[in-house]
Amino acid sequence: MADRHSIDRLWETIEARRDADPETSWTARLLSLGPEKCATKFGEEAIEAVIEAVKGDSEALAREGADVLYHFCIMLAAGGVTLDDVMRELDRREGTSGLVEKASRGG
Numbered sequence: 001m002a003d004r005h006s007i008d009r010l011w012e013t014i015e016a017r018r019d020a021d022p023e024t025s026w027t028a029r030l031l032s033l034g035p036e037k038c039a040t041k042f043g044e045e046a047i048e049a050v051i052e053a054v055k056g057d058s059e060a061l062a063r064e065g066a067d068v069l070y071h072f073c074i075m076l077a078a079g080g081v082t083l084d085d086v087m088r089e090l091d092r093r094e095g096t097s098g099l100v101e102k103a104s105r106g107g
C-alpha cells in the first residue's frame, strides 16, 4: 500500500521546484505558464481519468488518477492555495454526511 503521506512529499517537491529551470523540471515548466494553463491542464487530466473510469480499465484509472492528483496540486500551487488549505477544509467537513449538508442548504 502507498505511504499515506506520499501526497505531502509530492507537495513539498512541487514547492521546491517552483523556481527550478523549466528546461529540466516539468513542474517548473507548468507553473511558469500561469494559473489558467495549469487549470486547463488539470481539466484535461481529469477528463482522461473520466474516460478510463467509463471504460472500466482500473489499472489505467489508477495511472490517470495519479496524473490528476499531481496536476491538482500544480493547479493549487499556481493559484496560491496550499494542500494544507484543502486538507483543513476536508477536516472541517469530517463527520458531516453530504446528505445532511445538502439538506441544510434546502437541497
Ligand SMILES: N=c1c2ncn([C@@H]3O[C@H](COP(=O)(O)OP(=O)(O)OP(=O)(O)O)[C@@H](O)[C@H]3O)c2ncn1[C@@H]1O[C@H](COP(=O)(O)O)[C@@H](O)[C@H]1O
Binding pocket: 010, 013, 017, 024, 025, 026, 027, 028, 066, 067, 070
Ligand atoms: N507526479 C508527477 C507527475 N505525474 C505526471 N507528470 C508528468 O505530466 C506530464 C503530462 O504531460 P502530457 O500531457 O504531455 O502527457 P499525457 O497526459 O500522457 O498526455 P498525452 O501524451 O496523451 O498528450 C508528463 O510529462 C508526466 O511525466 C508528472 N511529473 C512529475 N511528477 C512528480 O514531480 C516530481 C518533480 O518533477 P519535475 O518537476 O519534472 O522535476 C517528480 O519527481 C514526480 O514526483
